[in-house]
Amino acid sequence: MKKFSKLIFIALSGTIMALSMVGCGSKSEQPESSNEQQAEGNSQETNESVVKVGVLLYKFDDTYISTVRQSLEKIQKENGGKVEFSFFDGKGDQATQNDSIDTLLQKGTDVLLVNLVDTGAGQTVVDKIKAADKPVVFFNREPAADVIKSYDKAVFVGTNAKEAGILQGNILSGLWEKDKANIDTNGDGKMQYVMLQGEPDNPEAVARTEYSVSTIKEKGIEVEELAKQVCNWDQALAQNATEAWVSKFGDGIEVVIANNDGMAQGAIAALQAQGFNNGEGSKTIPVVGVDATAAAQDLIDKGYMAGSVLQDAEGMAKALYSTGMNLAQGKNAIEETEYTFDETGVAVRIPYQEYTK
Structure with missing residues (x-):
């Protein structure tokens, strides 16, 4: 009887251990599988987001x-x-x-x-x-x-394309009213200007060109265009154009209007090479641009450039x-x-x- 009880005990113990091992096995594998799927899911979610x-x-x-x-x-x-x-x-x-x-x-x-x-x-x-x-x-x-x-x-x-031109016109009109004697070098009461245009058919360039001049006229100031050149927003092309104009018109150029600051910088480089816009008592021809780039802001702060229009x-x-x-x-x-x-x-x-x- 004791021997039979012992056999039953051993058999039950083995069964319990086997069940325990199965239970442990499924318990330890499940989280690894879930973690891998979760990691993969998270990765997909991150990429998709x-x-x-x-x-x-x-x-x-x-x-x-x-x-x-x-x-x-x-x-x-x-x-x-x-x-x-x-x-x-x-x-x-x-x-x-x-x-x-x-x-x-x-x-x-x-x-x-x-x-x-x-x-x-x-x-x-x-x-x-x-x-x-x-x-x-x-x-x-x-x-x-x-x-x-x-x-x-x-x-x-x-x-708003025309807004930049309007603000350029406002800047130049204000300067004319404040310092007409120094800007109107020939004393004819007209603002003689040259225009550096970005592109021939670009809506921004066309509007800036048109409204900068029309705004000056609306302020009651007569204007005269000495020359206009399409320079494709390019500083070097603008510098070349301005060099030619300075050789032809000299200080007969009373203001320079540029559709962007890059071209305005080119104009200033040409003017400075001919003794203008250098500060220290040299004659300064007002130059306006658009964008208010860091380089333009520096030129404005130094007094070499009249102003710009900030495009944020x-x-x-x-x-x-x-x-x-x-x-x-x-x-x-x-x-x-x-x-x-x-x-x-x-x-x-x-x-x-x-x-x-």
């Missing part, structure tokens, strides 16, 4: 555009894990930019920010992006409103980030933002500001 943004710039070496790029890079650092910007240099060539757009669309970018090389190519670019069903924010260089309206996932972020690169970048992220998430571009659309219903405008000493 990063909004991939393709930023297509008309050219990297434009001073203002490079500042917008730097501001976007700063936003990416401040919003780590939320957004990833990839920058593409159009190199001033629309065909190059089109190739970059094709590359981004093939890679499955979430949203595109496009600074067009050629605003006339807007419809072609919209059609290309629309076919891929990706949202797009055009900025700085504005296609026609009808082009943007042709796609319900397209908007524009930029400025940081404000532009913030608006691009906010509208782009909304579109990438299937929302209205301005939902829960400080921005509003203008009368077109598709454009957000960043205001300009005067910048003078």
Whole structure:
């Protein structure tokens, strides 16, 4: 009887140990499997949560555009894990930019920010992006409103083109009223000017050119255009043009109007080479630009440049980030933002500001 009880005890003990081992085995394997799946899930969630943004710039070496790029890079650092910007240099060539757009669309970018090389190519670019069903924010260089309206996932972020010209005109009008005796070198009561224009058909360039002059006229000041040159926003071309004008007109040039600060810098370099705008009692011919870049601000602070119009690169970048992220998430571009659309219903405008000493 004792022997039989002992056998039963041994048998029961073995069964309990076996069950215990099975229980332990399933208990130790389950968390490892769950952890691996959870890690994989988290990784996928992290990758999917990063909004991939393709930023297509008309050219990297434009001073203002490079500042917008730097501001976007700063936003990416401040919003780590939320957004990833990839920058593409159009190199001033629309065909190059089109190739970059094709590359981004093939890679499955979430949203595109496009600074067009050629605003006339807007419809072609919209059609290309629309076919891929990706949202797009055009900025700085504005296609026609009808082009943007042709796609319900397209908007524009930029400025009011004529506003920059108006502010340039205000700066020069104010200087004329304050210091007419020194500006009106020939004493004829007219403001003789030369104009450095960005591009022949660019809406920003055309508006800045037109409204800078019309604003001066509206202030009751007579004007006379001595010369105008298209310099494609380029400092070197503007310097060459101004050198030729100084040789021809000398101090008959009473003011220089430039569509951007790069060209204004070129004009100042040419003037300084001929003894103007050097300070220390030298005659200063007022030069105005647009963008209020760091280099222009330095020239203004030194008294070599009359003024500029601040185009807020940081404000532009913030608006691009906010509208782009909304579109990438299937929302209205301005939902829960400080921005509003203008009368077109598709454009957000960043205001300009005067910048003078």
